[in-house]
Amino acid sequence: MVGLSAMRGLVLVLMSLCSISGKGVDFSETSQLLELKDAIVDPHNMLSSWKSSNPDHCSWFGVTCNSHGRLSELRIPGGNFALSGSCLSSKYSDLALHGSGIVRDCSSLKKGKFLGGKLSNVIGKFSELRVLSLPFNKIRGELPTGIWGLTNLEVIDIEGNSFTANLSTINFNDLKNLQVLNLGFNRLFGEIPNSLTECEGLSILNLAGNQIGGYVPDFLGNFVKLRRINLSMNRFTGSLRDEFWSNCHVLEHVDLSGNFLNGKIPKSFGNCIKLRTMLLFSNRFAGVLPLELENLEMLEVLDVSRNRISGVLDEKLRVHCMTVFDVSRNLMFGSIPNFNITTPCHFDNVAFHLSYFTQTRVETHLPFSRFTLAMIHDFSNNNFKGSIPFLPMIPKTGKKIDYAFLAGGNKLSSGLFRENLSKNCHNLNGLFINVSNNIISGKIPSNVGVKWDCLKFLDASTNQISGEIPKSLVNLRNLTVLLLNNNKLSGEIPSSVLNFKFNFSFNNLSGPIKMDRNATNCKNFIGNLLLHRCQFISLSSVPPQEPLALGFEALNSTVSPDSNQAKKGKNSFELVLIIVPSAIIVILVALIIVYLYMRKRKPNSEVAGISLPPPPPPRSPHHRPEPVVVFKEIGVQLTLDTVVQATGNFTSRNCIGSGGFGSTYRAEISPGTIVAVKRLTVEMCQGVPQFNAEIRSLGRVRHPNLVTLIGYYASPSEMFLIYNYLPGGNLEKFIRDRPGRANGLKVIHKIALGVGNALAFLHECKPRILHRDVKPSNILLDEEFNAYLSDFGLARLLDDFETHVTTGVAGTFGYVAPEYALTCRASEKADVYSYGVMLLELLSDKRALDLSFSTQENGYTIVSWAVMLRREGRPEEVFTAGLWDAGPEDVLLELLHLGLLCTEDSVTGRPTMRQVVRKLKHIQPASDC
Numbered sequence: 001m002v003g004l005s006a007m008r009g010l011v012l013v014l015m016s017l018c019s020i021s022g023k024g025v026d027f028s029e030t031s032q033l034l035e036l037k038d039a040i041v042d043p044h045n046m047l048s049s050w051k052s053s054n055p056d057h058c059s060w061f062g063v064t065c066n067s068h069g070r071l072s073e074l075r076i077p078g079g080n081f082a083l084s085g086s087c088l089s090s091k092y093s094d095l096a097l098h099g100s101g102i103v104r105d106c107s108s109l110k111k112g113k114f115l116g117g118k119l120s121n122v123i124g125k126f127s128e129l130r131v132l133s134l135p136f137n138k139i140r141g142e143l144p145t146g147i148w149g150l151t152n153l154e155v156i157d158i159e160g161n162s163f164t165a166n167l168s169t170i171n172f173n174d175l176k177n178l179q180v181l182n183l184g185f186n187r188l189f190g191e192i193p194n195s196l197t198e199c200e201g202l203s204i205l206n207l208a209g210n211q212i213g214g215y216v217p218d219f220l221g222n223f224v225k226l227r228r229i230n231l232s233m234n235r236f237t238g239s240l241r242d243e244f245w246s247n248c249h250v251l252e253h254v255d256l257s258g259n260f261l262n263g264k265i266p267k268s269f270g271n272c273i274k275l276r277t278m279l280l281f282s283n284r285f286a287g288v289l290p291l292e293l294e295n296l297e298m299l300e301v302l303d304v305s306r307n308r309i310s311g312v313l314d315e316k317l318r319v320h321c322m323t324v325f326d327v328s329r330n331l332m333f334g335s336i337p338n339f340n341i342t343t344p345c346h347f348d349n350v351a352f353h354l355s356y357f358t359q360t361r362v363e364t365h366l367p368f369s370r371f372t373l374a375m376i377h378d379f380s381n382n383n384f385k386g387s388i389p390f391l392p393m394i395p396k397t398g399k400k401i402d403y404a405f406l407a408g409g410n411k412l413s414s415g416l417f418r419e420n421l422s423k424n425c426h427n428l429n430g431l432f433i434n435v436s437n438n439i440i441s442g443k444i445p446s447n448v449g450v451k452w453d454c455l456k457f458l459d460a461s462t463n464q465i466s467g468e469i470p471k472s473l474v475n476l477r478n479l480t481v482l483l484l485n486n487n488k489l490s491g492e493i494p495s496s497v498l499n500f501k502f503n504f505s506f507n508n509l510s511g512p513i514k515m516d517r518n519a520t521n522c523k524n525f526i527g528n529l530l531l532h533r534c535q536f537i538s539l540s541s542v543p544p545q546e547p548l549a550l551g552f553e554a555l556n557s558t559v560s561p562d563s564n565q566a567k568k569g570k571n572s573f574e575l576v577l578i579i580v581p582s583a584i585i586v587i588l589v590a591l592i593i594v595y596l597y598m599r600k601r602k603p604n605s606e607v608a609g610i611s612l613p614p615p616p617p618p619r620s621p622h623h624r625p626e627p628v629v630v631f632k633e634i635g636v637q638l639t640l641d642t643v644v645q646a647t648g649n650f651t652s653r654n655c656i657g658s659g660g661f662g663s664t665y666r667a668e669i670s671p672g673t674i675v676a677v678k679r680l681t682v683e684m685c686q687g688v689p690q691f692n693a694e695i696r697s698l699g700r701v702r703h704p705n706l707v708t709l710i711g712y713y714a715s716p717s718e719m720f721l722i723y724n725y726l727p728g729g730n731l732e733k734f735i736r737d738r739p740g741r742a743n744g745l746k747v748i749h750k751i752a753l754g755v756g757n758a759l760a761f762l763h764e765c766k767p768r769i770l771h772r773d774v775k776p777s778n779i780l781l782d783e784e785f786n787a788y789l790s791d792f793g794l795a796r797l798l799d800d801f802e803t804h805v806t807t808g809v810a811g812t813f814g815y816v817a818p819e820y821a822l823t824c825r826a827s828e829k830a831d832v833y834s835y836g837v838m839l840l841e842l843l844s845d846k847r848a849l850d851l852s853f854s855t856q857e858n859g860y861t862i863v864s865w866a867v868m869l870r871r872e873g874r875p876e877e878v879f880t881a882g883l884w885d886a887g888p889e890d891v892l893l894e895l896l897h898l899g900l901l902c903t904e905d906s907v908t909g910r911p912t913m914r915q916v917v918r919k920l921k922h923i924q925p926a927s928d929c
Helices: 002-021 027-038 121-125 145-149 194-198 218-222 267-271 291-295 421-425 495-499 520-524 563-568 570-600 640-646 688-698 731-740 745-763 818-823 828-844 862-871 889-902 913-922
Strands: 063-065 071-075 131-133 140-142 155-157 162-166 180-182 187-190 204-206 211-215 228-230 235-239 253-255 260-264 277-279 284-287 301-303 308-312 324-326 331-334 374-378 383-387 401-406 411-414 428-434 441-443 455-459 464-467 481-483 488-492 501-503 508-510 655-659 662-670 673-680 709-714 719-724 779-781 787-789
Touching (some): 194 218, 267 291, 411 441, 570 688, 640 662, 640 673, 688 709, 731 779, 731 828, 745 779, 745 787, 745 889, 745 913, 828 862, 889 913
Parallel strands (some): 071 131, 131 155, 140 162, 162 187, 180 204, 204 228, 211 235, 228 253, 235 260, 253 277, 284 308, 301 324, 308 331, 331 383, 374 401, 383 411, 401 428, 428 455, 441 464, 455 481
Antiparallel strands (some): 063 071, 655 662, 662 673, 709 719, 779 787
């Protein structure tokens, strides 16, 4: 009895202590949390404190208890934001909707650390749970149904995982306390259920990056406490009623971008007086911009680009202090209004960074990665006409800001050099203007520089500007880039242009420009310049040993006025003057002799066109073999006869590939000496003299990732090229046969980098070379999976003073860039597009026009397919079987992003091949991938 009394007393004491402390111990929740842990995969030991030997679960990582010792908050953020992409997905990601209404800084997450596995339904037993926050992990499987019975829940934040659920079947009736619902970037489908109306206190709603469809329900506009809503990158259809926003007085951010919404933009947006961000881009909205938007005096970002908005941009629509105003890629016309700012602008609170615009054309309009304080207005690619207003009139704010005015691709005709710009310059740190591809005419005022001292960047290319380039313009102290190519300028080029980056090609300008002895400032040259000695300077990082870069520096060493310096360079300069012309004369004489000889001689071989030749007749002992022009010796004499015989008279048994320009044959010239012979379709060539002129330049081109051009033969009836033979086959065969082989990410990256290096080199040659038919069948492999780009010798050479070449479309459908197919205007960016298609094929095992796309709409390609999967939050479905599971996923997603970036519709939105190569080197996979 005494012992029993003592035990009861001890229990009473313990209960008293618990009562005094105000905190009880719930041992059942400890076991439930351990059960939760059993279903989770924890590769980074984030839950190391979750163990039975430590029964106080309130002290465990990520766990917060209330005053009764019950679990009230479970917060375990991961660092796998690259998978979901939500931190980087939107071009306005600094305004994205994350967490409890606070913009989540991705850099603060535990990069590389995450939880995997599944979320057990035991989560539904924590009845006092208020906050469930597991963002940016790799948790998969069905979303536990037990969550929807937790009546005390205020925050559900599971963004950036791989949860699946049919949103239509979720019942929100018990979640009357819910304030934050963040289900973004998972794998949800279905439609928004009506039961969500029970969550009357909802403040944050983020459903972005899922596969949710149907109509946007009207009741979303009735949440009186809703501050942020993000429904972007889903499948919403239909239109929004004009009265949609009936109770939006506290609404700050709206993102409906990347859906299929149509109809007019609701006038009721004008009721949302606290709205700061309005993102409606990439939908099908039509009609005009509602004038009610002028009520939004706090609006900072308005993006309605890539819709079908038409009509005139009304001058009554004031932009107030918006940092971004984007109406590009619509059907608008008329003139750009001269908007006025009617309220003070508090730019101290504005920090809009262009570095977030990684997937849009805005960054490519301006060659700067970041603004600190900026205002950006983008009117590009519409049908605006008339005069250019400089908007807005920036008031004094205490801090100077950068202002970017982007209106390229319209029909603006005048007003570029307005007098009143000086009023803006007083309040600007830098002015950035892109009005390229308009019809602006007139002369540049001689005193323009007096009032333009804030100008940093000006792209007025492809207009009708005439007259001379004033010295006052090129002497501006802040100017860094000046692009005036494709105009009607005349006169002499001022020498001070060497102080910044410039492009004056396709004008009537003269030179030469005086420069220093080593011509170092020529590196500032962008594009091409007629009559300018800088055209011989290699602007890229091509190593000096490359054949096309040799010898040109001497041509740039102009004699300095300093007589002592002149004497120092006299000997080398005289040698150049003697050697170079002599070499040119010898080559020309040799070409003339060969040409005249072949014209007098009737070809003995009758192989012509696409027909196969008969066997060559027996040769007399005195027969003189027709030579082959050789660029690289292979230890065996090459003649027309030896090559034709080695291919078996171009018989099909030796054919190893066919393309648009002809067929390629395996030819064993002598035992152990094998070459590849590409027999050209003569009808496609422009004639022997033109062919000789182009192919001889290409014979000097050498790069580790280019198939070596050994030599060639050309006559009116027969033309072929001789390349080194690669036994590994082409990339097309590699992709076709890969499902039966284990080739991982390292091989894919090696091939992509090799092809990228080859194209970057061709684009930086002097003169530049366009390939025009980049595709897997033109990429050869050796046994080590080194990639070699072939058929570059068939591309039209692009002279150094051209920015594009207009010719017949020479590529293959599915790989041809849109602008090339429509206009026949090829450029380096057309090669970049084809490279992007090739990269998507390499990642996915799909063809550019795969048979699986036949059920889709006409024109559906691998690009459309990959864009759709990424937009729907299913990027892993792009990759070939086993590749995604082998990972690493962040590298794979970077490669996918690069492929889609290369295939942007907008030419300016695509990177250069040199930028592609840098990116590939930056995302180099680990050696064991």
